[in-house]
Amino acid sequence: KAGVTQTPRYLIKTRGQQVTLSCSPISGHRSVSWYQQTPGQGLQFLFEYFSETQRNKGNFPGRFSGRQFSNSRSEMNVSTLELGDSALYLCASSFSGTSGRDTQYFGPGTRLTVL
């Protein structure tokens, strides 16, 4: 079974631009979560989607948004990029996500650099 894939793997943008990252979950998985990883803050939860609905949201500004499609693929968007948005963005999928026991499988991440 193929793992979680994220595209693109690397991205360079300038301040003020917007960016869209994509995540394809493992086949059959319906829950997709997004995390931001930075050296200073570590791994921080952004949001989680299930059946095209956002079920959980972390403490990030409204510039960070996401969506999920009917095939469970997910995208996250960051508008008006700031230097501090430079990070590794990780996507994780799980079967249903309705229980904390569901194992999350992580993709390799998208490395975003904002200049």
Added chain:
Amino acid sequence: AQSVTQPDIHITVSEGASLELRCNYSYGATPYLFWYVQSPGQGLQLLLKYFSGDTLVQGIKGFEAEFKRSQSSFNLRKPSVHWSDAAEYFCAVVAGGYQKVTFGIGTKLQVIP
């Protein structure tokens, strides 16, 4: 709200030596606990998880972890470290349902010959 503390940011061990990575959590009830490993340029891989039952949990790559309720700890151990174990290790907690995971800051492991 739940929180996770990994008190050691960096640890250096010799190849063949034993390893213990510390993790303390804060939560009112018994949470679900996880250890993940991240190699450079890679995503996170699940090493092991604890939900309930036996407090000693076996994972992949020869790792194990012990849940101690009285100490709110979930320390990761390995009896003999290999050079390929050099990576960053994250302890994580899920409290309640859904997939809102709280991660520790991570412990970077260096293995010297």
